[in-house]
Amino acid sequence: MLIDATMSRQNFHHVVAALDAHVPGGRLDQALNEYRLERCTEAERINHWRCADLTARLANQQGDPVLLARGFQALEQQRRLFPGLSPIPGDILDRVNQYQRYLCLHSELGDYRLRIGAEESSLQLFRRPGFEGYDGQALALLYSTCRLLERGSPLRIRRVTLRAHHGERDRRDLEALLGVPVSSGEEQDGVVFSNAHLLQPSATAGSLDVLGQRERQLRRMQPGLGWSDSVRGLLPTVVGLPGKPLALCASLLAVSERTLQRRVEAEGQDFRSLLSTSRRQLALTLMPWRELTTEQLAVRLGYRQTAQFYRAFRDWFGESPGRKRVALYG
Template sequence: MNAPSADRIKIASGFWTSLRGIGVEPLDVARQARLPLTVINEPFVTTAQYYSIWQAFSEQVGDTATGIVKLATAYKTAQYPPAALATFHARDYRDALNRMARYKQMCPPENLQIREEGEQCSIELECQHSEKPGPPVLIGITLAYLLELGRRGTGRHLTARSVEFIHPMGDVQALEGYFGCRVRTRADRNRLTLNRDDLDRPFVSYNEELLEILTPALERTLDERQSQLTMSDKVKWILSRCLTRGRIDIQTVASELGMSDRTLQRRLTDEGASFKQLLTQTRHEQALAYLADPSLEIKEVAFLVGYEDQNSFYRAFRSWEGETPANWRVAQENWRSSLVTE
């Protein structure tokens, strides 16, 4: 079993079936995404294509929140991919979430960070690839799925304590009705907070024999994927998570990697890279991806890629692309409009 590459994402077999189940035609989604219609029969797509599909789905539904709620409740358990199936048949909700966080590492493009503290458990969603942040509907469906997993596994209508999203999500009341709690948008992170006591609830779907079959294969796939990552890949991933959290330096990244800053610099030098170079590259790639989202103001993009003031961002962007962020955005939109869908 080979792990997919960083830019090769597997589409779950039940995805297109689930779209039909809620009245969304897959061919219409492909057309809206400006992708070849054959994409609905392809097992793998690139990250850019994957995001385009999700954005097109949101546009077809007409409201981000509505699309999230409809799809989260429509997906059939039998259509889960192996990694997700292993979570559904876990011992309890905590075991399921920990498995999800672990195996999500080999299923780009998101990463999960779980923290238990006091009476609550927070699950933060982060992008694995800084240059391609996901569309709001994908962020929302991922957090909704985590709660849906607990509901289906325990057989109880669990509710969250709170939900936070970075971007606007459409009909917030629809989301609050689904999650059973307050939903805040334009927050500084994408985060689902659960009642910690719910994590101890056993899963009625627990299947020890099936887990004994699935777990070794999934662990091998995860090991293969992690062994393919270079130190530069790991540094860029950490940088993508930290850009909006204030000043970041090599000591901060080295600490997260469990090594000294001198060791990290030596490892990067061996790969022909430097920390400064990777920081600039991460900011550049992430800026292009954020600017492709017309809902984000340029001053917001500047903040998201780690610049305290807009002028510094403008100077940096000119050095990267030779034009202003606004002109680059217009040129990209004109290019997209010129594409002809087959």
Template structure:
């Protein structure tokens, strides 16, 4: 077991995200003193307004509970304790949108306001709609939290949806999973769990994107969108280097997607120097290029005068089909569907 994390250090995760697991762990072998001593979680601190915890502490929590006799039952109980407000204002915003596809897009855009320990990618393959988690920490706690997070995702989608969520498969990063745990997960999902995957992943029926959200409310959606947009870091709050790189990318997209070398030359830097300096901020050039295109795409699609072909050109895509594939990966829906959802607001 790694050293206990400070209770509210690093600010990776809003405390509302971990409260269901905190409460469930008290029912399955942990005590409040143990949680405070081992991982630094104290009820009073977790209930403070705007309280946050470290990602490391969530991994340690899962490792602690994994050492208890009924870990699988703890996971299912914690998952069932989640409701939409467990994601804070991001969850409440998702509750107001017209369909699950837009809800997934909303979560993708604003997720880092409440949880910065992982990112999620969605897209379509022959076997269905996938939600893939990107989490680099190789520890057991990280692998356990990956499985837990996928189960929570289905729980929250089920609460939002006006119809059942059809799951086709779940893939776990863990090399092995006890039979009892696998059986409980498969019973919960209604689908097989495969271990030994490179990334944690869910595969859903693509029809899930069109499922309506039960509490959709266009007026409230507009309100929450405004609140969340205001909460996102402004460009002038980002490191100057990242702002400069994204500005160069934006200026050159109409000539096609710029390369790292091209951007470095414009900035008067060597390619390796720019790559190294970006890595110091924990970001790669391709991620910045992707994020810049994603942000611009949302703005362009709000302009009805622009055709989809024109939007693809403005984003530096050689082919419209490439833009469509990228947009599905970013938001889980097609550009047409996203534009229609905007028109209905």
């Protein structure tokens, strides 16, 4: 049952702020009261089903099915949608779910899955059971994702796909709202982008400084965030860059290498194991891109010699990269 679905208090306040941008205060306050959702509640978790239903009802009353997305647009124009957010490098797209959750923008409506194709790839939104019919909330999440990915990333969004069917006029309105081409009636909601960024780790000193600032900001926002979690998030970007991954991660987190090792070990983890796991996952993520040669993949994963990569790959999967690719993708 949906009655147990909850969302964070901060996320709830973001939704209310977005609705405030387009719903008259009296009507919003009345609706909040009817759904027993206080504007300044102290509860740590808010009933998600009631919040989603509230948003859908207000959108219907206002005659605007994309009400929440327009509200997020208003917050973005007021520079309130991503307060203090630094750019996100395009090569850590698998962390979009995590970053949106930390930044109080993830609606908990569903999760993104990264799908890499031959020339283009996508972040596809898979809704959780019980939230299949909430198209307005899905669109709002796609809007925030587009804005998030645009900030300082080499990523180039090609189009947004929507499960809901829209006429030509509505589709043009949605394209104006999202800032990219839109196709409706698709199998899955998602953001489609070019593969051109996949071999472009953020190698400049300036972009690395931004990456470190962002990660430290997230640690301040989420005191319970483990050091191992931060390392897992940084490794997909720093592997393949000049320098040792441990030294790069320690520098970005503003601690010494030894301190970082101790803190990771205190959480029952080991930096070398985290590095190996990150390389393994990144290898699997990038392998569907057929234009990527084994030699290019080895360099992207930070191996100086292709033979080193072959040995590591056999340790991970018990076979060569070529055989693994054929077994997985034909």
